Amino acid sequence: MHQHLWPEALIEALRARSERPRLRGNTLELASGDWEIDLTAHALEARLALLDRDELDVAVISCAPTLEPDEDLIDAYHEGILELVAAAGGRLQALSCGTVREGFVGACVGAEALADLAELMPLLSELERRGSVLFVHPGPAEAPYGAPAWWPAVVGYTAQMQAAYAAWLAQGAGAWPKLNVVFAILAGGAPFQLERLASRGVDSRSVLEANIYLDTASYGDRALELSLATYGVGRLLYGSDLPVIDSEATLRSVRGFGQAVADAVCRDNPGRLFG
Numbered sequence: 001m002h003q004h005l006w007p008e009a010l011i012e013a014l015r016a017r018s019e020r021p022r023l024r025g026n027t028l029e030l031a032s033g034d035w036e037i038d039l040t041a042h043a044l045e046a047r048l049a050l051l052d053r054d055e056l057d058v059a060v061i062s063c064a065p066t067l068e069p070d071e072d073l074i075d076a077y078h079e080g081i082l083e084l085v086a087a088a089g090g091r092l093q094a095l096s097c098g099t100v101r102e103g104f105v106g107a108c109v110g111a112e113a114l115a116d117l118a119e120l121m122p123l124l125s126e127l128e129r130r131g132s133v134l135f136v137h138p139g140p141a142e143a144p145y146g147a148p149a150w151w152p153a154v155v156g157y158t159a160q161m162q163a164a165y166a167a168w169l170a171q172g173a174g175a176w177p178k179l180n181v182v183f184a185i186l187a188g189g190a191p192f193q194l195e196r197l198a199s200r201g202v203d204s205r206s207v208l209e210a211n212i213y214l215d216t217a218s219y220g221d222r223a224l225e226l227s228l229a230t231y232g233v234g235r236l237l238y239g240s241d242l243p244v245i246d247s248e249a250t251l252r253s254v255r256g257f258g259q260a261v262a263d264a265v266c267r268d269n270p271g272r273l274f275g
Helices: 008-016 044-053 071-087 111-115 117-130 151-175 184-188 190-199 221-231 248-256 259-274
Strands: 022-024 027-030 033-036 059-061 092-094 106-110 133-137 180-183 212-215
Touching (some): 008 022, 008 071, 106 111, 111 117, 111 133, 117 133, 133 184, 151 180, 184 190, 190 221, 221 248, 248 259
Parallel strands (some): 133 180, 180 212
Antiparallel strands (some): 027 033
């Protein structure tokens, strides 16, 4: 469910920019910091080889909001990723960036966008009408002065996702009851929060919506066991955040729960979600 792939059009657009976000050699320069990128991981042949290694048929690709893309970069992604989807022989599907577009299986938005559901109303209503999918992914996060390099990914991203998940439970789920929503990285630890919600008078059964899904990216045995115990096997989707994180560890954990769980998380649930 959760992979990223930069088409050549996006890479060239990043290289051509004089302002951040931009590429200088193999360094991605963002407003939030500089990051070394292995551009070979974004070659179609390399991605298909990784899918073969992991014994996966199809990856759902999105352009991460953490890239901080403006309209020019979004246009380059939309143009280039459809070319890769066409060349992949059915092995790739793509999510658009915050819009409904032909050729895409849904839309990806940054977690902070869910703070203003009124602004997202046209997108959410159209996705619901089409029976399509909304993927909520962390957006840019900065570390406080002196914090270690892992701070944005471990603290900033999870805090954003918890807030987005809470906003959807509070307002979104009732307003768009038929919209399928997938929250990246287990919604920043959503299962951990349900007992605290109950302590504030929220009926925890009301948050177990059938059309809210959690992607497993970056998590292992302990987090997945809690998620399975809380939501059951039907609410989880396998995601890896490849190539930001290697896919093997989480996939090994998913498969470690047995064939029935692996089939549900990797095949049955995404098959139901994407038809």
